[in-house]
Amino acid sequence: MTRPSALRVLIAIGSVALGLIHLRLYFTTYRDVPIQNLGRSFLLNAAVAAVAAVVVLVVATRWAPLAPLVVANATLIAFGLSRTDRGIMGFTERGWTPTPDAALAVGIEIVTAVLCVAALATADFTGREAPRTGTDGTP
Amino acid sequence: MRKSSHSTVAAAAILTVLSSGFAVVAAVDSNSGRITPAADRTEPAVSNSTSVAPPGGSNASVVEVAISGFAFGPPALEVSAGSTISWTNRDNVAHTVSTSDGVLASPDLDNGDTYSFVVDEPGTIQYYCDIHQYMHGTITVTP
Numbered sequence: 001m002t003r004p005s006a007l008r009v010l011i012a013i014g015s016v017a018l019g020l021i022h023l024r025l026y027f028t029t030y031r032d033v034p035i036q037n038l039g040r041s042f043l044l045n046a047a048v049a050a051v052a053a054v055v056v057l058v059v060a061t062r063w064a065p066l067a068p069l070v071v072a073n074a075t076l077i078a079f080g081l082s083r084t085d086r087g088i089m090g091f092t093e094r095g096w097t098p099t100p101d102a103a104l105a106v107g108i109e110i111v112t113a114v115l116c117v118a119a120l121a122t123a124d125f126t127g128r129e130a131p132r133t134g135t136d137g138t139p
Numbered sequence: 140m141r142k143s144s145h146s147t148v149a150a151a152a153i154l155t156v157l158s159s160g161f162a163v164v165a166a167v168d169s170n171s172g173r174i175t176p177a178a179d180r181t182e183p184a185v186s187n188s189t190s191v192a193p194p195g196g197s198n199a200s201v202v203e204v205a206i207s208g209f210a211f212g213p214p215a216l217e218v219s220a221g222s223t224i225s226w227t228n229r230d231n232v233a234h235t236v237s238t239s240d241g242v243l244a245s246p247d248l249d250n251g252d253t254y255s256f257v258v259d260e261p262g263t264i265q266y267y268c269d270i271h272q273y274m275h276g277t278i279t280v281t282p
Contacts, residue, residue, distance in 0.1 A: 110159045
């Protein structure tokens, strides 16, 4: 078992944080929206973000950061769409409300996505793989 | 790093830049006080419109409407002419009180903000939230 690198731990923290914000937004605000799938999408976001955090910590391939990267970017795109006239799933919102959750979530998503790109670019692995040892304990 | 790896990282970087930029620009642009022209709306028009006046008239009764849970409560009101209607936003997101002809045209109401106006002519006013246009309310003004 290898230990996750600091970069991957940061990515996991970011992913969990953005999931928690969406979970909070669901219970404090968006579960009342009369577009059921809109509210559920906040719950789905929280669940998927938690799974992505686990993936980036546990899955020892260089491509594991793609999971939180996709979650962060998809969430950013959904946020952007909700601020357009067309909205998302018929739902529109304006500016950076709810305050401060919207701005906080976008900031965390951008940072998490950038960290994911850095992890992919540097082929950051889950720490360093333990050196293989022979039966006599020699490398 | 292999060429395919370079391509994947580059694609990830480009996606991140584009999605981040889109989110920020959309939020800033939507926050610039945009008001949709009345001609572009499909909401019911105001009939027998009332005039906007400062709240607190001498003989006016005040009727409170709470904006909560993405709904106006109560959604339908019957008030006498001269009454003051006062909307207070109890949600964590901004709402407006708007009519398609602009008779009611509150600014974005944040949590705790109040918008008031006086109805002075009998008739029916159908209003909505300009941000969440599935939120509707009706005021019936009696003589």
